Amino acid sequence: MAVIALITVGLTQNQPSPHNVKYGVVLDAGSSHTTVYIYTWPAEKENDTGVVSQIGECMVQGPGISKFANKVSELSNYLPECMQKAKEMIPVAQHQQTPVYLGATAGMRLLRLENENLADDVLEKVTESLRSFPFDFQGARIISGKEEGAYGWITINYLMGKFTKKLRWLFPLGNESNSQETYGALDLGGASTQITFVPGNQTIESSENALYFRLYGKDYNVSNGTIYDPCFNLGYSRVMNISDLTNSPCTKTSKTTLPFLQLKIHGTGNYQQCQESVFRLFDNSDCPYSHCAFNKIFLPQPQGQFGAFSAYYYVMNFLNLTSEEHLSQEDITDRMENFCSRPWKDLKTQFGDVKEKYLSEYCFSGTYIITLLFGGYHFTPDSWKDIHFMEEIRNTDVGWTLGYMLNLTNMIPAEQPVSKPLSHSTYVSLMVLFSLILVAAVFIGLIIFHKPSYFQKDRV
Ligand SMILES: O=c1[nH]cnc2c1ncn2[C@@H]1O[C@H](COP(=O)(O)OP(=O)(O)O)[C@@H](O)[C@H]1O
Numbered sequence: 001m002a003v004i005a006l007i008t009v010g011l012t013q014n015q016p017s018p019h020n021v022k023y024g025v026v027l028d029a030g031s032s033h034t035t036v037y038i039y040t041w042p043a044e045k046e047n048d049t050g051v052v053s054q055i056g057e058c059m060v061q062g063p064g065i066s067k068f069a070n071k072v073s074e075l076s077n078y079l080p081e082c083m084q085k086a087k088e089m090i091p092v093a094q095h096q097q098t099p100v101y102l103g104a105t106a107g108m109r110l111l112r113l114e115n116e117n118l119a120d121d122v123l124e125k126v127t128e129s130l131r132s133f134p135f136d137f138q139g140a141r142i143i144s145g146k147e148e149g150a151y152g153w154i155t156i157n158y159l160m161g162k163f164t165k166k167l168r169w170l171f172p173l174g175n176e177s178n179s180q181e182t183y184g185a186l187d188l189g190g191a192s193t194q195i196t197f198v199p200g201n202q203t204i205e206s207s208e209n210a211l212y213f214r215l216y217g218k219d220y221n222v223s224n225g226t227i228y229d230p231c232f233n234l235g236y237s238r239v240m241n242i243s244d245l246t247n248s249p250c251t252k253t254s255k256t257t258l259p260f261l262q263l264k265i266h267g268t269g270n271y272q273q274c275q276e277s278v279f280r281l282f283d284n285s286d287c288p289y290s291h292c293a294f295n296k297i298f299l300p301q302p303q304g305q306f307g308a309f310s311a312y313y314y315v316m317n318f319l320n321l322t323s324e325e326h327l328s329q330e331d332i333t334d335r336m337e338n339f340c341s342r343p344w345k346d347l348k349t350q351f352g353d354v355k356e357k358y359l360s361e362y363c364f365s366g367t368y369i370i371t372l373l374f375g376g377y378h379f380t381p382d383s384w385k386d387i388h389f390m391e392e393i394r395n396t397d398v399g400w401t402l403g404y405m406l407n408l409t410n411m412i413p414a415e416q417p418v419s420k421p422l423s424h425s426t427y428v429s430l431m432v433l434f435s436l437i438l439v440a441a442v443f444i445g446l447i448i449f450h451k452p453s454y455f456q457k458d459r460v
């Protein structure tokens with residue numbers, strides 16, 4: 001009876017009650033669009049790692065919120081459709097306890113640089129809209145590039161279980177295995193990029209680690225308002241407003257006064273030339289530290305494994321460059337040369353269902369990513385294999401939003417919580433094993449006491 005009782009206690013202890021579930025909503029207000037993420041986790045296990053998962057995602061129709069700067073009243077119709085979806089996914093009884101956060105990234109950072117009042121108006125309007133839902137709204141703010149990088153890093157390592165403590169007492173001689181080392185995070189958005197990793201033993205020579213890049217080069221090879229661009233496929237052409245180029249704070253210093261308002265771009269589809277001009281965007285001269293990324297920004301030599309997500313994933317996945325098998329630099333160059341040189345007409349025929357804006361920019365975006373990784377962050381053909389392009393882990397999107405929520409809900413404690421040294425299944429197995437040993441011991445004991453002569457018969 002005692003044995004049965006032991007096993008029953010083992011099996012029933014620690015089972016999360018299926019009803020006690022919490023929810024959280026985070027809105028990622030990016031430069032090109034806004035996405036609403038809905039997360040859930042069992043309340044009892046709040047401080048465990050890897051228990052939060054994504055149950056829903058909703059892409060808001062329309063551009064990023066910064067594009068509403070001059071028509072903020074239109075923002076009142078912007079979020080309701082996706083927030084309604086969140087309302088339907090979360091049980092009514094939980095609405096009031098469900099925190100909602102909105103974080104805006106590079107698009108809003110740029111708008112704030114240009115015009116702080118307009119940025120405030122936009123945030124005020126989305127705040128007003130989010131307050132009208134029955135959730136526990138926690139605020140809408142612009143997050144810094146540093147935070148964006150840090151929360152992406154938290155998300156990826158949380159989802160990969162990198163924060164879980166290994167059972168060291170079971171394997172006291174084993175070294176901290178490689179699998180416990182954290183992954184670096186590579187995020188690429190529409191208007192900013194972040195790289196975040198633990199730099200090993202190298203000293204931090206600069207506390208500044210947010211990275212911004214310029215989207216456009218300084219000088220344009222312009223004549224008669226027509227530009228020949230090697231980063232677009234042959235046969236592709238597009239008309240672009242000069243103001244779109246010069247109105248961004250990123251290009252303020254290079255304001256050129258051109259005698260026309262529009263540019264006509266013609267693709268020439270040449271990967272090598274495209275790569276050379278993109279490479280010129282990264283200033284690798286005069287690093288004041290022992291190692292730099294580009295533009296004199298301190299960056300230790302990348303080390304360890306990296307997860308690359310967001311636009312890194314979308315672009316490299318489209319270009320078939322995400323495979324885990326080792327691709328040599330020649331393979332990558334061959335594929336890019338091949339893709340960029342394909343006539344636009346062929347691409348349109350083959351990928352008719354792909355959004356034209358994305359399809360037309362894949363040659364440029366792929367070239368940009370490869371040049372940023374090799375020429376900007378100084379990955380090598382050898383360390384390329386350490387970059388893993390990923391969209392999601394265990395059905396949860398990789399991005400800064402989960403890390404943001406974990407941090408703001410204090411779900412990642414600063415100190416390692418006092419945790420049980422054994423997993424539930426190991427605990428139950430050991431209980432069963434020791435119970436059987438106990439039964440065997442009692443059984444043998446009984447035999448010895450009842451028939452001692454049996455064991456003594458060989459003695460003289
Ligand atoms: O399917 C796709 N193919 C290619 N690029 C994509 C796809 N979906 C999104 N993107 C790009 O990913 C980027 C996402 O940026 P986001 O809107 O998060 O901006 P931010 O992080 O700079 O604020 C944008 O450049 C967008 O164009």
Ligand SMILES: [Ca+2]
Pocket residue numbers: 030031105188189190310
């Ligand atoms: Ca983003």
